[in-house]
Amino acid sequence: MISVEDLEAGYGEIAVLREIRLRVDAGEVVAVIGSNGAGKTTLLKAIAGLVRPRKGRILHGGTRIDGVPAHQVVRRGIAYVPAEREIFPHMTVLENLMLGAYAGRDRREKRSLLRSAYTLFPRLEERARQLAGTLSGGEQQMLAIGRGLMSKPSVLLLDEPTTGLAPMMVAEMYRQLHRLKGEGLTILLAEQQVPMALALADRAYVLESGWIRTEGPSARLLEDPAVRTAYLGVA
Numbered sequence: 677m678i679s680v681e682d683l684e685a686g687y688g689e690i691a692v693l694r695e696i697r698l699r700v701d702a703g704e705v706v707a708v709i710g711s712n713g714a715g716k717t718t719l720l721k722a723i724a725g726l727v728r729p730r731k732g733r734i735l736h737g738g739t740r741i742d743g744v745p746a747h748q749v750v751r752r753g754i755a756y757v758p759a760e761r762e763i764f765p766h767m768t769v770l771e772n773l774m775l776g777a778y779a780g781r782d783r784r785e786k787r788s789l790l791r792s793a794y795t796l797f798p799r800l801e802e803r804a805r806q807l808a809g810t811l812s813g814g815e816q817q818m819l820a821i822g823r824g825l826m827s828k829p830s831v832l833l834l835d836e837p838t839t840g841l842a843p844m845m846v847a848e849m850y851r852q853l854h855r856l857k858g859e860g861l862t863i864l865l866a867e868q869q870v871p872m873a874l875a876l877a878d879r880a881y882v883l884e885s886g887w888i889r890t891e892g893p894s895a896r897l898l899e900d901p902a903v904r905t906a907y908l909g910v911a
């Protein structure tokens with residue numbers, strides 16, 4: 677579905693990502709784990725077309741998408757949900773959701789996308805007419821994901837969906853992510869919540885200072901002594 681080959685990307689003179697090789701197959705949930713500053717967001721942004729790679733290739737279904745502008749990447753079915761939850765606070769929940777469904781879809785299709793977003797996040801339906809800025813942090817995150825789903829993506833790029841959420845909301849968010857996985861959605865997830873991310877993901881990549889240090893099936897990484905010491909707090 678997505679493959680990244682020898683990717684190098686950064687900001688101005690600063691190189692952040694180096695020699696990144698990664699793939700996400702259809703129906704897989706893949707996690708990119710790593711501490712703050714490791715380069716997770718830069719990687720998702722490069723795939724989303726928001727950071728231009730300086731080397732390497734990014735392919736979606738066999739077609740190169742590196743260098744393709746972000747709005748066209750979305751049209752290809754790749755939805756990026758930033759950690760900052762860029763919702764529109766002065767618009768209602770419903771209006772925010774409808775912005776995710778791009779023009780050109782007919783009304784019936786939009787209705788059915790809205791129905792699925794509400795089924796996944798019933799709170800959004802309860803708060804449909806409320807201004808988005810008045811939602812709690814967890815609800816805003818649901819809205820950001822719901823809006824991403826309104827573009828009917830084949831791949832969801834999720835950047836730290838639980839940052840800043842209370843533990844109960846973190847657990848609820850993960851229950852919903854498990855549901856999305858159960859529906860067969862392909863997800864690339866960047867996370868610092870390592871145990872929960874590995875419990876959800878089929879495979880994971882450990883990113884450190886812009887390099888992939890290790891990768892493999894989640895079950896194996898959970899047993900990896902270096903991963904356990906660095907990310908699971910196990911001595």
Ligand SMILES: Nc1ncnc2c1ncn2[C@@H]1O[C@H](COP(=O)(O)OP(=O)(O)O)[C@@H](O)[C@H]1O
Pocket residue numbers: 687690692710711712713714715716717718719
């Ligand atoms: N817009 C930017 N301009 C310059 N440097 C940046 C920018 N965004 C991120 N960086 C730097 O890139 C590195 C990786 O950041 P980021 O991809 O956000 O990591 P993570 O998401 O894993 O925390 C960090 O050193 C960060 O300071």
Ligand SMILES: [Mg+2]
Pocket residue numbers: 716717718759835836
């Ligand atoms: Mg980040």
